[in-house]
Amino acid sequence: MLDTTENAVTSALTRARATLAGELPGRADAPLPGSPRERRIVDTFARAFEAGDVEAIVALLTDDAWLTMPPLPLEYQGLDAIRTFLDSVVMRDGRRYVLYPSRANGQPAFGYYVRDPRTPVLHAHGVLVLTLSGDRIGALTRFSDTALLARFGFPRTLRP
Structure with missing residues (x-):
């Protein structure tokens, strides 16, 4: 179909994997989705974020x-x-x-809501996606478009 040999395809895949490994260092050793190792990192992050503990977040x-x-x-x-x-x-x-908690593209993610100090209502603030690298977090991707929450099944407001 592609008019190429199996060796040529294997060689191209090998080069592509090497290039991706250089572009995304540490991703190969990211914990498996849903594993105890991933849950430990994600739970620690969630506790720190909800507590407003910037130093604990940065330590991760x-x-x-x-x-x-x-x-x-x-x-x-x-x-x-x-x-x-x-x-x-x-x-x-x-x-x-x-x-x-949620998942986005196979990665741990969160719908996140800001507390309103005047009412018990939580207001949607966006989606936060974590890219794990080993036992650490290599990237935080913050989507502040609250309409995106609906795609993850989250409402715009919540009452805890």
């Missing part, structure tokens, strides 16, 4: 971690940049969140 990140917010062109790389963003934007003024 790889040294070269990324925080991105598609479709916004904002990207933060490295522990100091991510710490500053979390402190000054995400957790500002004592803001607290409640996370509800």
Whole structure:
């Protein structure tokens, strides 16, 4: 069908895998989905995020971690940049969140809601996807489009 030999296809796959390994370092040793190792990392992250513990979140990140917010062109790389963003934007003024687990593209994810200090209502804030690398988190992808929550089965508001 492709008019190529099995050896040529094998060689192309080998080169492609090597290229991807260079582009996504650490992904090969990411824990298996749903494994106790993955649950431990994800649960630790969720507790730290809900507690507003920026230092505990940063301690879970790889040294070269990324925080991105598609479709916004904002990207933060490295522990100091991510710490500053979390402190000054995400957790500002004592803001607290409640996370509800999900999965996105085979990766651990959360629908996350901000607590309203005046009412018991939780307001949708977006979807947060974790990219694991070994026993750490190599990337946080934050989607702030609350309409995306419906695709994951989450409502815009919740009462805990």
